Amino acid sequence: MDPLTHGVVGAMAAYSVSSEKNRKPAVVAGAGAALIADVETFIHLPSDPLFNLEVHRQFTHALVFIPVGALIAAALFWWVLRRHLTFRDLYLYSLAGYATHWFMDVITSYGTELFWPFVDTRFAWNLVSVVDPVFSAGLILFTALAIGLNKKWLIYVAWAWMAIILAVGWMQNNRAEGAMTQTAAERGHFIERSVVKPTIGNQVLWRTTYISGDSVFTDGVRTGYFSGITVFPGEGEPLVFIEDEFSEFQGRTLYSDLQRFERLSEAYLIRHPDKPDVIGDARYSMLPTSLIPLWGVETDTTNTDTHLPFLYFRDSGEEIRTRFSGMLFGRDLPE
Template sequence: MDPVTQGTLGAALPQSLARSERMGLAMLCGIAGGMAPDLDVLIRSANDPLLFLEYHRQFTHSLIFIPVGAAIVALALWGTLGRRIGWSFRDIYVFTGLGYATHALLDACTSYGTLLFWPFSDQRFAWNNVSIIDPLLTLPLIILVVASRIRRRRWPAVLGMFWVLGYLSMGVIARDVAEEEGRRLADCRGHTPALVEAKPSFANLLLWKTIYREAGSYYVDAVRLGSEPVVYTGSTVPVLDLSRDFPWLEQGSLQARDVERFRWFSMDYLAADPRFPDRIMDVRYSLLPNEIGSLWSIQLNPDAQDTKHVDYVVSRERGPGTFQRLWTMIRGRPL
């Protein structure tokens, strides 16, 4: 989730439990604790572009790491501010821990994948019930957290927590409805996929991307929920087959191992990018939910497959009218 939402939710939980004279401290510690796990993005390597994919949302997001991560943040706050102002380390640690505890669970509600049970499991949890950025979730929460601080009362923060839980619950219901629409669409095509997944499009719970796998291909469509759901038929792309798509790739080579690392990160939603040679894309994400145009991919090099890691490519390309088309789909209008 975006850092603003993480910090605000991190503040809401300790504020909802704090006494009035500790409301400011609860807010500060909660914000710090709520945002701190994402410092793992600093774990990078100039020689290995995929290293950050392995460590982002890994140990700092594990549930078992919460007491440790909270202690590190609390020590930093106490050392820089707490001793001089006279704050109790115990209060700092408790409030920071409450904020820290909200982070991974909120991240798991997105589609990216979070290692909640590291080091006991490398499963990436992605509950797909909220977009990574959603102003309808965040803005009311910010207002309530600020009101709680200004008024020095718990109830606005408590209301903020209920708002988040209610919104995420609505996301679960919407996701399940979108998945059912995806199954109906597959059935109309004569397909019987083992799994249909639905993922929210950018910043809303109305428009969803549906993905399923059938006969060696991914089928990507979009559905706008409502009393009469609107389906936006999408695209198909063959599932990645290394022997077919990259016959030159040597098994066990450095870049072949990188492909498997990227496969784990993408939860096996991989395909050869039809637009770029020697590029493998993550099919889960695109600017328009009924299109196959990955936001990130890896670029292989047949001339350096055992001497150089793959390149990690982030695509921010958007054609003319992309956001207008997205808004049209969110409104449920024909394209």
């Protein structure tokens, strides 16, 4: 989830458990604590580009780390808020704010290691986009009114707004999944694994990606609230199997990095259509119908003992924007 929404929800949580006299400093503590979990964003190893991906939404987002993260946040904010709060109260509000972070990330689509260090499975509920203006605007509005008017019931309205948007996301996700299942059946495909994700900023246009046999397929699905469901046929590409295609490099850094990227990508690996040396994550693209990956690693079989470069392929040009908005608003209908 984006930082602004994280901060607002952290403020909502702290406000909800605060006493009337402590509400404003509680909001500061809760918002700040909710943001601290993303400190891992700044952890980099220049020599190992995949390291940052591995720690992203990892230990600072794990459930077992919540009390520790809250304590760190309380210690940092103590110097600012010690005249307004006891350390006990500050820790309570920091705990409330920090404890929201994992939830706000798991409702999005990247995946969060909730049970680190016991398992490295990433959980993603795929209910809202990482950035969703409608979702965030409602939370910001009701929280601002609650703070400005000192009306606690408005915070409960903000929580209700969140629940409604998540319920809508669950419904829309299921509708898109149903369309994906029907489309695959019409193609004669048996779905072995699949993932359904909202596209950026909305709960109307979805990206469905499934594996059938040794190939991966993606489609766009528009789940209009009043206009029914429209499927935008996408692309299919053969999967890349690291164990088969790169077996001769076992024991080398190249092979190890490919295995790490395979785990991070949940084995949805393809070659970039225009860059055959790039192995990309098929789950993400600028368009829901495209298998041009948003990111990938570049392989160099002549240099197998160096960590693989991690590359981004974000094309937000006019053509991409026009095609995306056409699908989102139902202007581009499939033939």
